[in-house]
Amino acid sequence: MAHPLKEEVTDLAPQSLMDELRGWAFELGFSQIGVADIDLSAAEPGLQAWLEAGFHGSMDYMAAHGLKRARPAVLVPGTLRVITARMDYLPREAGADWQAVEWQGLRDPQRAQLSLYARGRDYHKVLRSRLQKLAERLTERIGPFGHRVFTDSAPVLEVELASRSGIGWRGKHTLTLHREAGSMFFLGEIYVDLPLPLSEPVSGHCGQCTACLDVCPTGAIVAPYRVDARRCISYLTIEQDGPIPLELREAIGNRIYGCDDCQLVCPWNKFAQRALVPDFDARPEWRRGDLLELWRWSEAEFLKHTEGTAIRRIGHQRWKRNLAVAIGNALRAAERPELRAALEGELPTASPLLAEHISWALAAATAAG
Incomplete structure (x- = not known):
């Protein structure tokens, strides 16, 4: 200073x-x-x-x-x-039912789900x-x-x-x-470097509640106040640049960028406040959440649609990797020829990282069927 x-x-x-x-x-x-x-x-x-x-x-x-x-x-x-x-x-x-809307989105395997914070x-x-x-x-x-x-x-x-x-x-x-x-x-x-007056801390009010630990899809909250990032879906879909561990892919479901489950289940979030600024309003692409539409984006289209968002920093390859996992999980739930064809069409020219996830998605869907 x-x-x-x-x-x-x-x-x-x-x-x-x-x-x-x-x-x-x-x-x-x-x-x-x-x-x-x-x-x-x-x-x-x-x-x-x-x-x-x-x-x-x-x-x-x-x-x-x-x-x-x-x-x-x-x-x-x-x-x-x-x-x-x-x-x-x-x-x-x-709306007032925003948590229910998010849970509904997570239950729809054909829909791509992104963390709320990233949609603006x-x-x-x-x-x-x-x-x-x-x-x-x-x-x-x-x-x-x-x-x-x-x-x-x-x-x-x-x-x-x-x-x-x-x-x-x-x-x-x-x-x-x-x-x-x-x-x-x-x-x-x-x-x-100013000696400003300190604010008073507040006491905790989680009590005996363990809802966030219980709901975590991958068991990343290994103990109260302790998260193993290596199992956290937010880490896996955003921070990790290599393959997503095989044993965690099914649990990722349709989450293609981040995970809100521990916040959606938290009783205190019934008091969540709306943003005071328009910057965090969701973009139309995320409201639609169409897996096939998002998969078909070229790198140029990805960069265009994610300009000015936090999503852009993961790059097109990680974006496609995450979508491949989500599409594989969608195909496990119900066969959709257009999704299978989209994966198969890209496999011959895919990078080694993406090809590995496409192959997993196709094999997992076939085994489930």
Whole structure:
């Protein structure tokens, strides 16, 4: 951080400044703002144990960063506080029965299912630009100060910081939960060199509920507050760039990008809030969710349809890999000659990775039939 702490900050009424900050944040589409301390040492043993167990899978950057995630002042020297922000992403058009609608989509093997968060604009772009604008508003108010903005883009313990700053509590599925907003929201942070007043943390309210553990299709939530990414469908369909393990393909069902099951089943998500911004409205392609239409996209069409979305970063090959698994599962449920023909037509020219998944899909469907 290049800028020294402005002495004028100490002359401001802390609560008045925080009230202003929350007002600006709301104008920018955020629903909640908190402030966390930077001493996360209590979280280090859990992070170390998770890494040592190999639960990060092929996300080597997790191990490379190590305990830097739990040390904000090491990541950004000079940091004194972390401003945390919550932005709700449930699409504005979602009805009161949105959870039932999502479950219905998951039960339809002929339909491609994507995580709700991915159906609109890339949240990295949305939050990063708005967090930067929030920092600029603060600069206008108090003068230059040192800061850096993060949105799921650096070694940051987002859920830990959110929990410590009153955004919510860590649920058993490891996501942040809020009594009045569930878990359907993004988190963002601004590391600052300002001694802002800390927010009060909130207590957890999961109780004896194990719904998220019980519903996980692949058993990725291996214990309360512990996820093995190597079994998580979100990891398998987004982060992993190699073959999807054979033993997990059937359980993936029709999920072609991410998985929302642990959130759909969570009782607290009956309170999920609609987005305050239009960026997360679902695009028409995802509303249709037609497997054959999505499979037929060329790479150029894939790039066109996913421009500005988080989906684009997985690339066309992983996209087709995921679709091959979903189509194989659809064919296991009911024969559809057009889907089988689409797989067979692409097999001769497919890359080794895609060919392996196409072959599995065709063999699995034949065995089921």
